[in-house]
Amino acid sequence: MSEEKGATAHTEAPPSPKAPKRREEREEVVIRFAGDSGDGMQLAGMQFTNETAVAGTDVATLPDFPAEIRAPAGTLFGVSGFQLNFSSHEIFTPGDNPDVLVMMNPAALKVNLKDLKAGGIIIADTAEFTEPNLRKAGYETNPLEDGSLDKYQVFPVDITTMTLRAMEGLNLSQKVATRCKNFYALGLTSWLFTRPIEPTIRWIQNRFKKDPELVEANLRALKTGYFFGETAEMFAVQYEVKPARLAPGKYRNITGNTATALGFLAAAERAGLPLFLGSYPITPASDILHEMANYKHFNVYTFQAEDEIAAVGAAVGAAYGGCIGITATSGPGLLLKQETINLALMTELPLIIADIQRAGPSTGMPTKTEQADLLMAIYGRSSDSPVVVMAPATPGDCFYMAFEAVRIALKYMVPVIFVSDTFLANGAEPWKIPKVSELPRIETEFRTDPRGFQPYLRDPETLSRPWVRPGTPGLEHRIGGLEKEDITGNVSYDPANHEKMVRLRAEKVARVAMDIPLTEVRGDSSGKLLVIGWGGTYGAILEAVERLRAQGKSIAHVHLRYLSPLPADLKNIIPLFEKVLVPELNMGQLVKIIRAEYLVDAKGINKIQGQPFRVSELMEKMQEFLEDS
Amino acid sequence: MSEVTIPDAKLTRKDFTSDQEVRWCPGCGDYSILAQMQKILPELDIPRENLVFVSGIGCASRFPYYMNTYGFHTIHGRAPAIATGLKVSRPDLHVWVVTGDGDGLSIGGNHLIHALRRNVVIKILLFNNRIYGLTKGQYSPTSELFKVTKSTPYGSVDYPINPIEIALGAEATFVARTIDVDVKHQQEILKRAHEHKGSAFVEILQNCNVYNDLAWESVTDRNTKADNTLVLEHRKPLIFGKNRDKGIRLRRDMTPEVVTLGGEIDQSELLVHDETKPGMGHILSRLGAHFPTPIGIFRAVKRMTFDQGTHVQMDNAKKKLGPGNLEAMLNRGDTWVVE
The missing domain is CATH 3.40.920.10 (Pyruvate-ferredoxin oxidoreductase, PFOR, domain III)
Known part of the structure; x- marks a missing residue:
C-alpha cells in the first residue's frame, strides 16, 4: 500500500x-x-x-x-x-x-x-x-x-x-x-x-x-x-458468522462487573431507597466503583474509603441510616471486612458485600480467576455467624443476583455476600435488557410507630427485626456488637439468651431457603452422575455435560446460585444419582459442604491455575469418572 | 429530610439519660464527661431523635448506651468510618463519635486521620487516659515512654503519640483539648465543637482511677493546675499561672519560652492566640515538658465539608443529567434487537 x-x-x-x-x-x-x-x-x-x-x-x-x-x-x-x-x-x-x-x-x-x-x-x-x-x-x-x-x-x-x-x-x-x-x-x-x-x-x-x-x-x-x-x-x-437465534428482545453487550453495578442500582430504584457504595480500589472489583461513581444523578453515594475496613464500615453506617449499604471487594478485602460483617450480622442491619474473587492467597495473581473464597464467605468469621451467600453464573446473571442480594438483605435484615469472580467480572456476553417494569418491586418499611416498639422484636415470618432510621421520634435506642437480649435489644450476658440469639440468627438465614427458586436440573432428573457447580464455571460445565449427554451418557447438571443457605430441594435431588461430581476452581470447597450436608461421597474436579475450565478437560475428567463407576 | 421539629417542651438533662445502669468503675472520669454532655444537649435545641452517638470499643465507647438518643456501639477503632457513612448519607443527623486513646489512635488511627482530613461533619471526642482500661491495664499509644504495665513489665519503649498534633496534621478544621473534671471548660468546648461546621476533634484528658490513676494530676490538682495549665482564648495573649504572671513569648528563632510578666516584660510581648492562624496550633501542641499544658481550641477554621461536597456533586449531576432514569441506564451504549 x-x-x-x-x-x-x-x-x-x-x-x-x-x-x-x-x-x-x-x-x-x-x-x-x-x-x-x-x-x-x-x-x-x-x-x-x-x-x-x-x-x-x-x-x-x-x-x-x-x-x-x-x-x-x-x-x-x-x-x-x-x-x-x-x-x-x-x-x-x-x-x-x-x-x-x-x-x-x-x-x-x-x-x-x-x-x-x-x-x-x-x-x-x-x-x-x-x-x-x-x-x-x-x-x-x-x-x-x-x-x-x-x-x-x-x-x-x-x-x-x-x-x-x-x-x-x-x-x-x-x-x-x-x-x-x-x-x-x-x-x-x-x-x-x-x-x-x-x-x-x-x-x-x-x-x-x-x-x-x-x-x-x-x-x-x-x-x-x-x-x-x-x-x-x-x-x-x-x-x-451469521447472527445467532437468541431469544427475541433488545440486547446489549455487558461484563459481569457492569451488570453487578446495574443490578445494585436497579434494586435501589425498585426499593425506592438511596444506595451507598463504600469501596477501596482492588483488582478485579474496582470497575464496580468506577461504574457506580457515574450514578450520582440517581440517589447513589459512592465513597472511596481509606481502606477495606472503612469501606464496609461506611456501608454499615449508611445502612444504619436507612440506605442500601454495599461494599465491593476481592478476597484480600473480604478478609479484612469480616469483623464488620459480623457487626452487621449482630446488629441485624442489611448489608451487601460483593466479593469478586481472584487467585490467591495473599496478593496471589490479582488479574486471574479463582473460586477459592467460598468457605471464607460462608464460614470465615468469628463464632457462629451465618450470612447469606450467593453466586452469579454468567456475566449477565450478575445483574439478577446483585438485585437478589439486595432484596434478601433488606427483607431479612442480614448481610449477603455476593460471590463473583474475575472471569465473570471481566468477561462479556450479549445481555437481553430487562424492562424496568418487569423487575419486581422491593418492599421495605421503616418502623415509625413507637407503640409497642422493641428493637429486636422479630417479624414472625422472616425473623427480621425492625429497621429504624435515626431521626424517627420516640424510637431512640442503642444497638451494637455486644450480645443482645431477645426482643429488647439490651446488652445481655444471660447464657440461655445467648444460645437463643445465636440460633435465631441462624434460623433467620435458614429461612431464606424457602424464598429462593427451586433447583433446576439440566439433563435427566435421575441417573448415574450429577455434576454440581457454582459461579463462573457454569458455561464450561454446561457445555461439557451437554456434549456428554449428546453421546448418550447418563449425566445431569445442577448449578447452585445460592450457597448459603443451600436450596431446600437439593437434598431430594442428590439421592437420585449414583455419583456426585463437583468441579471447582479451587482445592475443593463446595464439595466439602456437599459431603458434609448430604453425607454423599461427592468427588471434585479441581483446577488452580488462575484460568477457567476448558470444556475438553472437564469432559475428559467426567468421562473418567463415569467409566470408573 | 432536613425538616427540624422544635420540641414542645424544653428538654432537660434527664431526657438524655437512658434507662441503662452506668457500668463504669466508680470514680472514673467518664462519669463527668457523660454528665457534661447530658447537660449541654438540652441547650442546643436539637430534637433528641436527630442525635446519634457512635462509638468503637473500650471503656469510653460504652458511652452511647447511657445516652437516651440513637446510639451505635460498633467495633474497635472503626467508629469514624461508620459515622462517615451515616453522616454523609444522613446530613440531617447530628453525629458524635466517642473513642479513646487505644480505640482512636491505635487500632483506629487510620480512620481518625481520614475522617478529619475529609472534614466529615462528625464530632469526635477522644477520651485520653493514657492506658487500656477495658483490657485491664496495658500501655496505650499515649502512655509515657518506659511505662510499666502488665504488657510492659520492663517499661514500654515506644514513643507516645500526640493526639492534638495528629489531628492538626490530618488537616482537622477544629482541634481542641479539655479536661474531664473541668466541667465549665468542658461544656464550653463541647458546645463549640457542636457549633463548628466541619469535623471537630476534642481530646478530653480523662482519669482512669483503676489502671492509671492521677495520670493528669498536674493539670487537675487544685494546687498545681493554674501553673500547669494554659487556657487558650481566641485573640488573647498566652498568660497562665496562679497569679496570672506568666506568659509565653516567641524567641527570634520561633521557639517559645516562658517569661514572667512585670519588670521589663509586659503583655504586648506575648504570643497572642488565634484559632484561625496557620501554624499556631502546631506551636501550642508542641510546647513540651517545661511548659504548661494548653487546653482550649487549638484550631478552628472553615473548609468545605465532605458532606457538602458530596451533595453538591450529586445535585449538580441531577441538574445536568436530570433525575436518574433506570430504563435509560440499562439501555446505555450500543444495543440491538433480536426479532
Missing part, C-alpha cells in the same frame, strides 16, 4: 478489490488477540466483542492480562491476551482453543501458539519480529520465516509501519501514532470476519471527543486495517 493510499483511505470509498474475495461461512470462531500489556489488546478485544454482538452473534469473552500496567515490552510475562468466541448458535464459554491468533509480537506468539487449533490462522505484526524481540521471546530464528508455522495459515502484516504511514499529515509523536496499531489490527480482523466497524467508529468518536486529532488517528488506523484486508491479495477468503 502506498503512502498516499494509506493516508487517505479513510476519506475515500474503499478501493475495489484486485481479485474477487471468497466468502466462507463459519458457525463459530474463537479469536485471541495478544501483545504487550501496553498494546491495547484488551480494548481491541472488547471492541471486536461489541462489533460482533451488535452484528447479532452470541459471544463470550476471556480477557487474560498481567497485573503490570505496562510490563517491559516484548517479554513473555508482559503478554496480555483477549479471547472471544462468537457464534451463530448459543454459546456458553469463550472457547477452549482459538481458531485465530492476532499477534502483535514474538512473545505473544510464543505464549499463545500452543493453544491454536491445527490449521488455524495467525496474523502477526512483522515489524515487531526483530532480532531483539525474537531473543526476548526465546526464538533462535524468526518463526514467520523458518517454516515452523507451516501447518498454520500465516498472514505476516507490517501492522506498525502501515499504521505509522496512515498517520502522516497528523501532528502526532511517533509514540502516540504507534499506539494506534491496535485499531489497525482490529480493523483488519473485523474485515476478515465481516464484522461491522461502525460501533467502533462511534466508540472512538466518543472516547476521544476532546481531541479531534486522536479521533482522526484512531479512525485512520481502524479503516486502513479494514481496507488492507479488502485490498491485499494474501487475504483470499473472508469469513462470515
